[in-house]
Amino acid sequence: MGVMERVTTRPKKAAISVAPVAADRLIRGDCIAEMAKLPDACIDMIFADPPYNLQLGGDLFRPEGGRVDAVDNDWDKFDTLAAYDRFTALWLAQARRILKPDGTIWVIGSYHNIFRVGATLQDQGFWILNDIIWRKANPMPNFKGTRFTNAHETLIWASQGEDARYTFNYKAMKTLNDELQMRSDWVLPICGGQERLKRNGTKAHPTQKPEALLYRVLLACTKPGDIVLDPFFGTGTTGAVAKRLGRQWIGIEREDSYSEVALQRIAEALPLDESALAIMQSARQAPKVAFGTLIETGYLTPGAVLSDAKRRWHAVVRADGSLSMGADSGSIHKLGAMVQGAPSCNGWTFWHHDTVDGLKPIDTLRQTYLLATQP
Amino acid sequence: MGVMERVTTRPKKAAISVAPVAADRLIRGDCIAEMAKLPDACIDMIFADPPYNLQLGGDLFRPEGGRVDAVDNDWDKFDTLAAYDRFTALWLAQARRILKPDGTIWVIGSYHNIFRVGATLQDQGFWILNDIIWRKANPMPNFKGTRFTNAHETLIWASQGEDARYTFNYKAMKTLNDELQMRSDWVLPICGGQERLKRNGTKAHPTQKPEALLYRVLLACTKPGDIVLDPFFGTGTTGAVAKRLGRQWIGIEREDSYSEVALQRIAEALPLDESALAIMQSARQAPKVAFGTLIETGYLTPGAVLSDAKRRWHAVVRADGSLSMGADSGSIHKLGAMVQGAPSCNGWTFWHHDTVDGLKPIDTLRQTYLLATQP
DNA sequence: AGCTGATCTGAATCGCTGC
């Protein structure tokens, strides 16, 4: 069941000792302290929904060192911002350490905290791949009429660095979006109705995220079996969706009341069977067929004439799988690029051959060959 | 973010002497130096479109061979993130000084720079009122299929402090949005066609903003006669829209070529025509639901079996919204076309699912989803 | 004039493998 679009087994990275880590479990405690106990480079993806309420987080964000004698609100505010930045830097540093070199991190937030999180990510060397807007289909109105209705939240998706080879299931996203590239703005309903977890009649968690959001994140950027860590687990949306999608999960949560709800919820989540988990693969993942193979196996004959779709150029197939055009010759790609004056060219779709149904790309021959030879 | 800079609290409003400042003029020069020459508290609103620090690599080619005309101007190049931060802190400090106590600032950016801008705004004591998402109706695709299509830009709207009494024309925004509160996500086309300014046959500025964007900003947050300053004036979109809306404007621009175009444009600016207004009011895009959304949101489960109305064909729903039938798979439309041997097919009406009331087209699920999520 | 199809373009951090 190969569903990955990027093979992440590079010899160089394999030299890093990747310690196995027990998964499908909830760790109770402070996320910075608990992440510190995990080995280096053991996590494929981190999804984090950190706290952002600067007023209620006194314990969490208390600045170390002596307090300034605050006399005015601005001073308090700056102390709180600095403390929040320190907190952010600490948990992101641990996240970076335990994330595999080709792993990615997602962080969700609002304008209260996302700019600080984004800047800290960049400061620590993370490479932002996209910022994603979750556009809420049904947001709460602005009752006072003093601002624009706050109808979205922002997610940041980042890799460990500019050259990391991250997982992105491009074709699966395109399929999910009716054959159009998935954009950076996602329209999804907020979490409510049956999905919203209750405890003693009131909502179990103030900011429970919809499973649809995690579904898209995990489907886009992980492979089956990958280990997903959520350092601010809450009621375990990440764990529930990971289980459903056949991914392993680790949650860290401080509050007992959230943890209990999360564990029960995940226990009840039903995993999808393997056939339903399959996703559309990009052509990048298809087994490679050399052009020469089509000649060796008789799908094309040396001496056959290929042309582009508009019959502007014609080239002759040679026995070794090269094409020739007068004095010029080369691979299907090289010659295609040359005649167009382009830096590169996909010869499979550029060159055509004559059939009873008209001019067809030679790629159709490759498809026919694949169908005939694949198990 | 490093050490917080402590900023003195702003003086009481009564103590401020508001110096008059000449308006409706373009100042040629560096914006930091030129803002430094303006008196304190003389500006009602600042709209800023600073360099994004894109950090692009080599050339990017389109699938058909064309080359993307990227932003490669010197003004967008910074040696390090720290250098960009210093630049940001300097121009924002001047902006804060010349802005009236109840004035507001708007800054636009992308994920490359907006987190640094937002954090610096907060560090200097600005109070963020909203972050606004400009959802581009027609963004450039991701040609290589490596990330999500970067389909939006972010604007930050901030006041001088938590207690500032800023201008927000709530009713005007609600009217503009068909009697619904204006949300924090705005759908607008990019600047192109007739609106895009040309010079010698090529675009006059690589990043010209659409007038519809400035129209909404100025209409929401200024009063007639207010003075609007744009420190990165470019080709003068801010000035042109300000003139049309009866606001005063001051632009600062370093490049002569942009300045010339801007002055001519503003001289020719006329009241907005009907088509421009139509674009502005078309924010409520037609609701479009992808098949994949129904799976993400639980209206259909991966593994569910769909069939045509006469139960001749059966297909299984997969996690990414594709259907599978034996070895074949594809979107609802593609697989529907394939089994019928038709060139195309509307999968929404072709495929059905079993309900207690019998076989129903999956389009009914889409209607149910829309009813549940539309305002 | 009116329609069709080809062409062009927009703030872009845009590949992978083997030698």
Add this chain to the structure above:
DNA sequence: CGCAGCGATTCAGATCAGC
């Protein structure tokens, strides 16, 4: 590490040529 070769990859809207 660099370099070369293979070969994968695009959406909406404006403009223009051709009929």
